[in-house]
Each structure stands twice: as structure tokens, then as C-alpha cells.
Amino acid sequence: MMRTKVAWFTLVVLAGSLLFAALSIPFGDPAMSDMDDYFIAHGQEQTGANNIVTSIVFDFRAFDTLGEACVLFTAVFGVSVLFRLRKKGEDYEYE
Amino acid sequence: MSDSLSKIIRTTADVMFLFITVFGFYIVLHGHLTPGGGFQGGAVIATGFILLIVAYKLEDFLGWFQKRTFQNCEMSGLVLFIGTALAAIPLGYLFFMNFLNGTGGLFGQAVPFGINPGFLNTAGTIPIMNIAVGIEVLGGLSIIILYMTTGIRSHEEGE
Amino acid sequence: MIEIIHILVLIGILITAALIVWQKNLVAAAVTFAAFSFLLSIEFYILQAPDVAIAEAAVGAGISTAIYLIAIRATHDQEVT
Numbered sequence: 127m128m129r130t131k132v133a134w135f136t137l138v139v140l141a142g143s144l145l146f147a148a149l150s151i152p153f154g155d156p157a158m159s160d161m162d163d164y165f166i167a168h169g170q171e172q173t174g175a176n177n178i179v180t181s182i183v184f185d186f187r188a189f190d191t192l193g194e195a196c197v198l199f200t201a202v203f204g205v206s207v208l209f210r211l212r213k214k215g216e217d218y219e220y221e
Numbered sequence: 222m223s224d225s226l227s228k229i230i231r232t233t234a235d236v237m238f239l240f241i242t243v244f245g246f247y248i249v250l251h252g253h254l255t256p257g258g259g260f261q262g263g264a265v266i267a268t269g270f271i272l273l274i275v276a277y278k279l280e281d282f283l284g285w286f287q288k289r290t291f292q293n294c295e296m297s298g299l300v301l302f303i304g305t306a307l308a309a310i311p312l313g314y315l316f317f318m319n320f321l322n323g324t325g326g327l328f329g330q331a332v333p334f335g336i337n338p339g340f341l342n343t344a345g346t347i348p349i350m351n352i353a354v355g356i357e358v359l360g361g362l363s364i365i366i367l368y369m370t371t372g373i374r375s376h377e378e379g380e
Numbered sequence: 381m382i383e384i385i386h387i388l389v390l391i392g393i394l395i396t397a398a399l400i401v402w403q404k405n406l407v408a409a410a411v412t413f414a415a416f417s418f419l420l421s422i423e424f425y426i427l428q429a430p431d432v433a434i435a436e437a438a439v440g441a442g443i444s445t446a447i448y449l450i451a452i453r454a455t456h457d458q459e460v461t
Binding site: 248256257258260261264265267268271274275362365366369370373 | 430431433434435438439442443446447449450451453454
């Protein structure tokens with residue numbers, strides 16, 4: 127089968143390139159860590175929270191959390207429109 | 222999920238629902254001290270409700286909790302989150318400013334720097350936002366599953 | 381000791397990820413996906429990210445499994461060759 131060979135070749139090339147990209151980066155040694163050092167040094171006294179992740183998510187970058195809440199609301203809205211209860215005899219309209 | 226499952230599964234769901242809910246509220250309320258937070262705790266509580274939806278009949282579940290309850294949870298969570306963020310503006314601070322931290326009042330206890338035992342009454346507006354996001358995620362994820370179950374139900378009856 | 385557990389969890393992630401694709405039964409594939417999410421949350425915990433581990437365990441193993449089971453129930457499984 128030609129398609130099987132092509133699929134295996136693509137899989138091997140993709141896996142090899144991804145593994146090479148992952149192995150060539152030094153692990154646990156970031157090149158730029160100014161923001162990390164600032165958050166670790168001043169996050170506790172500026173926000174009062176012991177958990178630095180929560181202090182970043184809810185204080186330093188709270189706009190991100192606001193967007194996430196809007197995303198969840200939009201998901202609920204979409205599901206409620208998609209799965210709404212239809213009346214008797216009502217059918218979907220296709221354009 | 223139109224009929225309830227066996228008695229073993231129902232009893233296990235009854236017992237586990239209590240522990241899952243208590244653990245979820247623990248994660249939400251201790252979000253500023255231990256790993257976790259609003260989203261994780263709300264997802265854990267929603268898992269407890271989904272366990273009840275899967276184990277029992279839909280009519281039984283709708284007799285205990287109405288859809289209106291989860292919708293109100295979602296909306297009140299969003300309003301509390303935005304309201305906490307907007308409440309900083311009339312007090313003279315910027316949007317999303319942590320104005321309760323270090324004032325000594327509600328959630329305003331001064332935190333000792335470094336390793337400390339973890340006091341619950343700290344961190345300003347972060348616990349309030351944790352509770353708001355927890356309520357919102359709890360309502361949202363539960364109402365998604367509830368809508369899907371009822372939609373499937375009407376689809377099966379219509380055929 | 382922790383290295384042995386780490387390697388075992390990684391091997392389990394590979395095995396369950398392959399089983400999800402190779403399962404013929406859809407319900408079995410959904411349950412295998414729950415096991416995959418559980419092992420992935422243990423991996424996150426070993427890599428010192430407990431926040432992500434809790435979110436993965438709740439959303440991946442709990443809610444998405446329920447969504448998959450509801451979707452499987454609402455559709456017909458018919459193998460297309």
C-alpha cells in the first residue's frame with residue numbers, strides 16, 4: 127500500500143523533528159527569567175497570597191481570567207442554543 | 222441516561238457526592254494558600270453533580286436541583302467577579318486593583334513574608350474572585366451536561 | 381524511587397494513548413481516555429504543577445468522559461470501511 131508507506135514516513139519525520147526540537151532545548155534553564163524572578167521575589171508581599179499561581183492568575187493577569195469567564199459563558203450559551211427543546215412538529219430549517 | 226443505574230452505583234454516587242463537594246469547596250476557599258483555585262474547585266464540584274446526573278434518572282435529578290439554580294449560579298458568579306473588579310474604581314484605585322490587601326478588614330490581614338503557616342484571612346480580593354469564579358464554573362459546567370442530557374432525551378423521544 | 385514511578389507513568393501514558401486509537405468499542409475508548417487523563421494528571425503532579433494536575437483530573441477524567449458518553453449514547457455506532 128502506497129498510502130500506508132506515506133503515512134508511516136510522515137509519522138516518523140514528524141516524530142523525529144519534534145523529538146529533536148524537544149531535546150535540543152536545555153530543560154529547566156530559561157534564557158530570560160526577569161518576570162519569573164520578579165514574581166517570585168515580590169508576589170507574596172504585593173498580593174498577600176501564598177500561592178503564587180493564584181496571585182498571578184487573579185491579580186497580576188486578571189484580565190486573562192475575565193476573558194476565560196467570558197469564554198465559559200459563551201460555551202454555555204452555544205450549548206443551550208444547540209440543544210434547545212423543540213416544540214411538537216417543529217423541525218430544523220436548512221438554508 | 223434516561224433510566225437510573227443499579228443500586229450499587231446509586232449508593233456509591235450518594236456517598237461520593239458528599240466528599241467530592243466538600244473537597245471542591247475546600248479547593249475554592251483555600252485557593253490563595255494551597256494549589257488550586259476557582260476553576261479547579263468549580264470543576265471538581267461540577268464533577269459531583271455530573272456523577273448524580275449519570276447515576277440517577279433525569280426526572281429525579283431535576284426534582285432535586287432545577288436548571289434555574291445552575292443558571293443563577295453562573296450569572297451571579299459573573300456579576301460578583303465583574304463587581305469586585307469594578308468596585309475598585311469608586312474607591313479611587315485602578316480596575317482590578319487589589320484594594321483590600323493589608324487594610325486589616327475583610328481578607329486584609331498582613332501576611333508574614335516567607336514561609337508561613339497560611340492564614341485564611343489574607344490576600345485581599347483574591348479569595349472573593351476565587352469564590353466568584355468557582356460558583357461560575359460550577360454552574361456553567363453542570364448546565365452544559367444538563368442541557369446535553371435533556372437535548373438527547375427529546376431527540377430519543379422524537380424518533 | 382521517584383524516577384521509577386515517573387518512567388512507569390510515562391510508559392502507561394504511551395500504552396493508553398495507543399489503546400484509545402486502536403479500540404473498536406467506543407465506550408471502552410472513552411473509559412481508556414479517562415485512564416489516560418488520570419495518568420497525565422499524575423505526570424503533571426510529578427513535574428511539580430499541582431494546579432494543572434487538579435484541573436486535568438477534574439476536566440479530563442470527569443467532565444469530558446461524561447460528554448463523550450452522552451455523545452456516544454446519542455449517535456449510532458456504525459463502522460465505515
